[in-house]
Amino acid sequence: LGMLQPDQMFQQQQQPSQQQDETNLNYYQEYCKLFIANVVLTSQIKELISEKNELLQKLAQLEMHSNMLGGNADSPNDQRKKRFRRTATEISRHYKCPVESCSKQYGSEAVSYTHLTLPTIYSVQISVVAVSLKKKKH
Numbered sequence: 001l002g003m004l005q006p007d008q009m010f011q012q013q014q015q016p017s018q019q020q021d022e023t024n025l026n027y028y029q030e031y032c033k034l035f036i037a038n039v040v041l042t043s044q045i046k047e048l049i050s051e052k053n054e055l056l057q058k059l060a061q062l063e064m065h066s067n068m069l070g071g072n073a074d075s076p077n078d079q080r081k082k083r084f085r086r087t088a089t090e091i092s093r094h095y096k097c098p099v100e101s102c103s104k105q106y107g108s109e110a111v112s113y114t115h116l117t118l119p120t121i122y123s124v125q126i127s128v129v130a131v132s133l134k135k136k137k138h
Contacts, residue, residue, distance in 0.1 A: 093105035
């Protein structure tokens with residue numbers, strides 16, 4: 001009664017072996033999943049590093065262009081020429097203010113028209129009235 005038949009012995013030997021095979025298969029499947037995930041993540045990291053390097057190059061170019069366009073006037077890399085401006089004594093003043101009581105003269109017609117804003121006209125008229133009132137009092 002205690003003796004096992006050869007068929008029963010084979011089945012008992014195969015059961016642990018099948019369980020071991022299933023466990024090994026699960027480990028192998030998990031390994032494959034992790035390997036594929038690792039490959040995907042590695043390629044994503046390489047793409048991000050490449051994108052980062054491109055952005056750093058673009059940033060360096062933008063900073064260089066910014067400096068060339070006048071980012072800092074005191075920098076030694078500033079290759080722009082200094083603008084030449086005439087002094088007040090060098091300007092020949094051919095354009096007179098059209099207001100009779102104003103004696104100002106200007107070097108360009110545009111500047112003389114800029115002078116003719118409403119506050120300027122009113123201030124000239126008020127000062128003429130004030131001068132005439134002072135003369136009448138004396």
